[in-house]
Amino acid sequence: MEKTLSIIKPDAVKKNVIGKIIDRFESNGLRVAAIKKIQLSRADAEAFYAVHKERPFFGELVEFMISGPVVVSVLEGENAVAKNRELMGATDPKEAAPGTIRADFAESIDANAVHGSDSLENAEKEIAFFFAQREIL
Ligand code: UDP
Numbered sequence: 406m407e408k409t410l411s412i413i414k415p416d417a418v419k420k421n422v423i424g425k426i427i428d429r430f431e432s433n434g435l436r437v438a439a440i441k442k443i444q445l446s447r448a449d450a451e452a453f454y455a456v457h458k459e460r461p462f463f464g465e466l467v468e469f470m471i472s473g474p475v476v477v478s479v480l481e482g483e484n485a486v487a488k489n490r491e492l493m494g495a496t497d498p499k500e501a502a503p504g505t506i507r508a509d510f511a512e513s514i515d516a517n518a519v520h521g522s523d524s525l526e527n528a529e530k531e532i533a534f535f536f537a538q539r540e541i542l
Contacts, residue, residue: 406481406482406483406485407481407482407483407484407485407486407525407528408438408479408480408481408485408528408529408532408541409479409480409485409486409489409521409522409525409528409532410477410478410479410480410520410521410522410528410531410532410534410535411430411477411478411479411480411489411519411520411521412475412476412477412478412519412520412521413426413427413475413476413477413478413518413519414469414470414475414516414517414518414519414520415469415470415471415472415473415474415475415516416469416511416512416516416517416518417510417511417518417519418442418473418474418475418476419473420510422510422518423442423476425510426506426510426518426519427440427478429492429506430478430480430489430492433488433492434482434483434488435480435481435482435485435488435489435492436480436481436482437478437479437480437481438478438479438480438481438541438542439478439479439532439536439540439541439542440476440477440478440479441476441477441478441535441540442474442475442476443474443475443476443477443535444471444473444474444475445470445471445475446471447467447471449471450466450467450470450471451467452534453470453531453534454466454467454470462515465515466515469515469516477535477536479532479536479541485528486521486522486523486524486525486528489521489522490521490523491505492505492506493505493506493507493518493519493521494506494507494508494511495507496514496517497513497514497517498511498512498513498514498517498518499514506518506519507519
């Protein structure tokens with residue numbers, strides 16, 4: 406069993422599709438081990454995306470991630486990291502496979518509905534960034 410971190414980004418929260426996105430996870434073998442709706446501070450978003458701080462889109466990414474509440478969750482299941490990435494689809498919704506979350510709910514490469522950890526190592530770091538051990542059940 407693996408755990409991974411998911412974020413339903415501000416665009417999808419504004420569209421009121423939290424439940425529809427969580428259903429994709431639950432219908433495909435992932436279980437919600439922890440979940441909360443939060444407003445990220447600028448410092449939170451900058452720290453969470455620190456790996457991208459030299460990238461040209463960093464400023465816009467931070468602005469977008471603090472533009473409204475997000476839903477962060479820990480998803481658990483077999484191959485949860487890869488399974489979540491598969492369900493999410495490609496970063497750019499124009500390139501995302503039909504039936505993926507980004508194909509169905511994302512607007513653009515920056516407002517792309519969801520985040521998912523890209524490796525087991527990053528999943529552990531990202532889960533610890535948002536959740537205390539006692540919140541993961
Ligand atoms: N992003 C962006 N412009 C780009 C590339 C990425 O705004 O040209 C944003 C987008 O929200 C993406 C996030 O930066 O989800 C992280 O990028 P990454 O390449 O890690 O994609 P992901 O792992 O989210 O598919």
